Amino acid sequence: MTVLDVKDLSVDFATEAGTLQALRKVSLEVPANRIVGIVGESGCGKSTLINAVLGLLADNGAVTAGQILFEGKSDLVHLDGNGMRALRGQKIATVFQDPMGALNPVLSVGKQMRDIQYRSGLSRKAKDALSVEMLRKVRIPDPERRLAQFPHEFSGGMKQRIAIAMALLMRPSLLIADEPTTALDATLEVAIIELLKELQKQIGCSVLFISHHLGVIAELCDEMIVMYAGEVVERGSTRDIFHNPRHPYTKKLLDCDPARLSRREPRLPTIPGTLPDLRNRPKGCVFQARCEFADDACSTMPPDRAVSASHVARCWHTDETAGAAA
Amino acid sequence: MLRYALKRLGLGIIIVSVAMVMLFAMIYVIPGDPASVALGPRATPEMVQALRSRMGLDQPIWIQFFRFYFSALRGDLGTEVLSGRPVLDVVFEQLPYTLALIAGAISWSVLLGIPLGCIAAVRRGGFVDRVIGVLSVAVIAVPSFVIAIYSLLIFAVALQWLPAIGAGEPGNLASQLKHLALPSLAIGVGWVGYIARMVRASMLETLEASHIRTARAFGLTDRRITYSYALRIAILPTVTLLGVGIGNMVSSAVFAEIVFARPGIGKLVYEAISVRNYPVVTGAVLVTTAFFVVVNALADILIGALDPRVRTSFD
Numbered sequence: 001m002t003v004l005d006v007k008d009l010s011v012d013f014a015t016e017a018g019t020l021q022a023l024r025k026v027s028l029e030v031p032a033n034r035i036v037g038i039v040g041e042s043g044c045g046k047s048t049l050i051n052a053v054l055g056l057l058a059d060n061g062a063v064t065a066g067q068i069l070f071e072g073k074s075d076l077v078h079l080d081g082n083g084m085r086a087l088r089g090q091k092i093a094t095v096f097q098d099p100m101g102a103l104n105p106v107l108s109v110g111k112q113m114r115d116i117q118y119r120s121g122l123s124r125k126a127k128d129a130l131s132v133e134m135l136r137k138v139r140i141p142d143p144e145r146r147l148a149q150f151p152h153e154f155s156g157g158m159k160q161r162i163a164i165a166m167a168l169l170m171r172p173s174l175l176i177a178d179e180p181t182t183a184l185d186a187t188l189e190v191a192i193i194e195l196l197k198e199l200q201k202q203i204g205c206s207v208l209f210i211s212h213h214l215g216v217i218a219e220l221c222d223e224m225i226v227m228y229a230g231e232v233v234e235r236g237s238t239r240d241i242f243h244n245p246r247h248p249y250t251k252k253l254l255d256c257d258p259a260r261l262s263r264r265e266p267r268l269p270t271i272p273g274t275l276p277d278l279r280n281r282p283k284g285c286v287f288q289a290r291c292e293f294a295d296d297a298c299s300t301m302p303p304d305r306a307v308s309a310s311h312v313a314r315c316w317h318t319d320e321t322a323g324a325a326a
Numbered sequence: 327m328l329r330y331a332l333k334r335l336g337l338g339i340i341i342v343s344v345a346m347v348m349l350f351a352m353i354y355v356i357p358g359d360p361a362s363v364a365l366g367p368r369a370t371p372e373m374v375q376a377l378r379s380r381m382g383l384d385q386p387i388w389i390q391f392f393r394f395y396f397s398a399l400r401g402d403l404g405t406e407v408l409s410g411r412p413v414l415d416v417v418f419e420q421l422p423y424t425l426a427l428i429a430g431a432i433s434w435s436v437l438l439g440i441p442l443g444c445i446a447a448v449r450r451g452g453f454v455d456r457v458i459g460v461l462s463v464a465v466i467a468v469p470s471f472v473i474a475i476y477s478l479l480i481f482a483v484a485l486q487w488l489p490a491i492g493a494g495e496p497g498n499l500a501s502q503l504k505h506l507a508l509p510s511l512a513i514g515v516g517w518v519g520y521i522a523r524m525v526r527a528s529m530l531e532t533l534e535a536s537h538i539r540t541a542r543a544f545g546l547t548d549r550r551i552t553y554s555y556a557l558r559i560a561i562l563p564t565v566t567l568l569g570v571g572i573g574n575m576v577s578s579a580v581f582a583e584i585v586f587a588r589p590g591i592g593k594l595v596y597e598a599i600s601v602r603n604y605p606v607v608t609g610a611v612l613v614t615t616a617f618f619v620v621v622n623a624l625a626d627i628l629i630g631a632l633d634p635r636v637r638t639s640f641d
Contacts, residue, residue: 056542089544096543101536106558106633116544150634166544 002072003174003206004030004053009066009077011045011052018279022048022061023230024286027304030174035200035207037221037238039214039253043275045230046210050176052077053208054094055084071173089116093167097179099160103151109162110147116169134165137202138195157188164195168203175200175207181216193220214257218242223310226250229275229286236311246313246321248291285315293317334626338619345615346398349608350391359383363602364408394608403609413609416594421613423493423590426502427582428575430510432568435517440561442518443525447560448552450530458526462519470578474512474585481508491587509586513578517571521564528560535559562629569625573618 011023023045030036040046051057053068055076068076070087079087088094096102104112113131114124122130128147135143138161151159160180167175177196181189193216200207211217217224218238225235226247234247245251252271254260261269273290276282282289284299291298297316304312307322315321353360361377362369378384382393397404403413446458465473482490494502532538533556541551580592591610598606630637 054543056539085545085547087545088542089546094540094543096536096540098536102540104537104541104555104559105635107555108634115541115546115550118546152635152638163540166540 001032002029003032003070004028004208005067005069005072006049006053007067007069009049009052009068010064011048011057011061012064013058013061015060015279020279021230021281022278023052024281026066026227026230026232028225028232028235030206030208031223032173032206033200033204034222035197035209035220037217037224038208038210038227039212039217039224040227041212041275043229044227046227047178048230049227050094050178050208050210053176054088054092055079055081086119089172090119090170091172092174092176093170093172094176094178095160095163095167095180097182099156099163099180099183102163103159105151108148108150109154113147113166113169116166120170130169131165134169135162137168137199138162138165140165157184157191160184160188160192161195164192164199168199168205171203171205173205175205177207177209179210179212182211182213189216196220214254215259226253229281230278231286231314233287233315234311234313236308240308240311244307244311244322246307246311246318247287247315248293248317248321249287250313251321252290293320334623338616338623341619342612342615343395346395346608346612347391349611350394353604353608354387358602360602360604398612403612404605406603406606408603413605414613416606417591417609417613420589420591420594420610423588424576424579424583424592425617426506427510427513427579427588427590428572430506431514431517431575431578432572434511434514435521436568439518439521440525440557440564442522444529444552444557444560446522446526447529447533448548455526458522462522464519465515466519466523468516470512470516471581471585473515474509474582477508477512478585493588493590505586505588509582509588512585513575513582517568517575520567520571524564524567525557525560528563529556532556532560558632562633565625565629565632569622572621576614576618 006026006028009023009026010021013020013022026045026049028036028038038046038049048057048061051061052063053076057063063077066077070076070092074083074087076084076087103109107115110128110131113134114127117127117130120127131147132143135146140146140158140161146154151162154162160183164180180196181192184192196207196209197220209217209221221238223236224238224241226233226241226249228249234241234245234250241250242254245254249271256269256271258268271290276286276289282299283301285291285294285302288294288298293315295317302314302316304314305318306312307318313321359374359378361381361383362374365373365377375384382390385393394404401414403417405412406416442458442462446455449455478490481488488507489505490508492505494505529552533552535556538551538556541555546555576591579590580596582588583590583592584596591614595607595610598604598610
C-alpha cells in the first residue's frame with residue numbers, strides 16, 4: 001500500500017515580482033513501512049513540498065494542480081482545515097530541522113506532549129503515561145521527572161529526541177523528517193539516524209526523510225527522490241540512484257559529494273551555473289542551462305521516463321547518461 | 327531566587343534614596359520659606375522662627391537631610407505643618423483611592439489592549455487590523471485630559487450613565503466601581519493603544535517562530551496556538567511595559583483626580599504644593615516611588631512566572 005501518493009503537484013506563490021512556481025508537476029510515492037529520502041539543494045522546493053502535504057503553505061501560496069493522496073483515499077489538497085488538523089500530528093507527524101526552536105520555550109515538555117494528545121480522550125494521567133513511554137523509547141533518562149521540565153533544560157540532541165517522541169506519540173502512519181539532523185553535530189547525527197531507523201521498525205510507519213546530506217540518505221533510506229528547482233528530476237531505489245544515476249543533475253550532485261571523491265582534490269567540485277529564476281522558469285527542462293547533455297530537445301518539457309520498473313528520471317537523454325557514472 | 331530578590335531589594339533602596347535626594351534638593355532650592363508661607367503674612371518674626379526650629383529648618387543642610395533620610399527609613403515621614411498629624415497617616419488615607427484608580431486603568435488597558443492586539447495580529451493586514459491600528463494611534467496621540475473631559479461630557483452629562491465626580495459611598499462597592507469607571511478609563515485608554523500595538527508586534531514575531539509551526543504541524547487548533555502557545559510569549563514585553571508605565575499612570579492620576587474631584591495621592595500632592603505643605607509633598611512622592619519600585623519587582627516576578635527561561639536566570 002502507498003501511504004503518500006503525490007501526483008503532478010504544482011504550487012505557486014504570489015510575490016510582488018510576479019508568480020513564483022515553487023513546485024512543478026511533482027510526483028512521488030511513499031510506500032508503507034518504507035523510508036524515502038528527498039535530497040536537493042536549498043531552495044529546491046523540499047520545504048514547500050512538506051508544507052503542501054501538511055496543508056501549511058503560506059497565505060500567498062496555493063496548489064494549482066495535482067493531488068496528494070494519503071492512505072489511498074483523502075486528497076489532502078481539497079481537505080478543509082478541520083480535516084487537515086485531524087491528520088496532522090495524529091496520522092502525519094513532523095520533525096523539523098531546528099531542535100532549539102521547535103519546542104515552545106515557555107511550556108513544559110509534559111504539557112506540550114499532553115496537548116498533542118488532545119483528540120485522544122484519555123485522562124491526564126494516561127496521557128502522561130504515554131508521553132513517558134515515548135520518552136523512554138527515544139532514550140531520555142528519567143522521563144517521569146523530565147516531563148515537568150522546560151525545553152531550555154535539555155541539550156540540543158535531547159530536544160531533537162523529544163521532538164521525535166512527540167511526533168511518534170500518536171503512532172502516525174507517516175513521519176516527515178525535515179532535515180532533523182542538520183543542526184546537530186556529527187556524533188549526534190549518527191545517534192538520531194539509528195534511533196529513527198529503530199523506531200520506524202517498532203512503530204511500523206513510513207518516513208519521508210529530507211536531507212541534503214547524501215551519506216545520511218544512503219545510510220537510512222530505501223528509496224530516494226532528487227529534487228531540483230521545484231521538480232523531482234529523478235526517483236527510484238537508493239541503490240539504483242547511487243549506482244546508476246540517470247539524470248544529469250543527479251550525476252553532478254553525486255560527483256560533488258566529498259565522501260565519494262576517490263582522491264584528494266585541491267578544490268571541491270561544484271556544479272557550474274546557478275539555479276534558474278523560479279519566477280521565470282525556462283521553457284522545457286529546468287536543468288538545461290547547466291547540463292552537458294543539453295540540446296534542442298531540451299527546450300520542450302521532458303517526460304518522466306521510466307528507466308526501470310522503479311526508477312524514473314525527468315530527462316530526454318536517459319539513454320546517453322546510462323553507464324556514464326564516475 | 328533569593329539572590330535575585332535581594333538584588334531587587336538593593337536596587338529598590340537605591341532608587342528610593344535617589345528620589346529622596348532629589349526631593350530634598352528640590353524643596354531646598356524652591357524660593358519662599360515654608361514656615362512663613364505656612365503661617366501666613368500676619369505672622370510675627372518670632373512665630374516664624376519658632377516654627378522654623380520646630381521644622382528643623384535652622385539646622386545645617388546635611389543634618390536636615392540625614393534626619394529626613396533616616397526617619398523616612400523608619401517610616402516617619404514627619405508631621406503635617408498645620409494639623410500636626412503624621413504624614414504617613416495622611417498619605418495612607420489617600421493611597422487606596424489612587425491604587426484603585428491605577429488598578430482600574432490597568433484593567434481597562436489589559437482587558438481591551440491584549441485582545442485587540444491579538445485580533446490585529448491574527449488578522450494582519452486586513453480591515454480589522456487597520457481599524458485597530460488607527461484607533462490605537464488615535465488614543466495614544468490624544469492627551470488623556472481631553473479624553474477625560476469628553477468622557478465626562480458624554481457618559482456623565484449627556485447620557486447620565488455614570489457619575490461625574492467623587493469616589494462613591496464608602497462601603498458600597500457598586501457605587502465605588504461606578505465612580506471609578508470614567509477616571510480609570512481616562513488614564514487607561516492611551517495604554518489600550520500602547521498595549522494593542524505592543525501585543526500585535528510581539529504576537530506577529532512569535533507566530534513566525536518555528537515552535538508555532540511545530541504546534542500547527544501537530545494539529546493544535548488555531549485558538550490554542552494563538553492564545554496559549556503564542557500569547558504567553560508575546561505578552562512578556564507588555565508586562566515590562568506596564569511595570570514601567572505605572573509611573574506614568576501615577577502622574578496621569580494627578581489630573582484625573584482633579585478633573586473628577588476624587589480623593590487620592592494626586593489630589594493630595596496638588597493641594598499640598600499650593601499651600602507649600604512640603605512634608606506631605608515629600609511623603610506622598612516617596613510612598614509613590616516605593617510603590618513604583620514594588621510594582622516593577624512584581625512585574626519581573628510575573629515575567630519569571632510566565633517564562634521559565636527567566637526563572638532559571640534568577641538563580
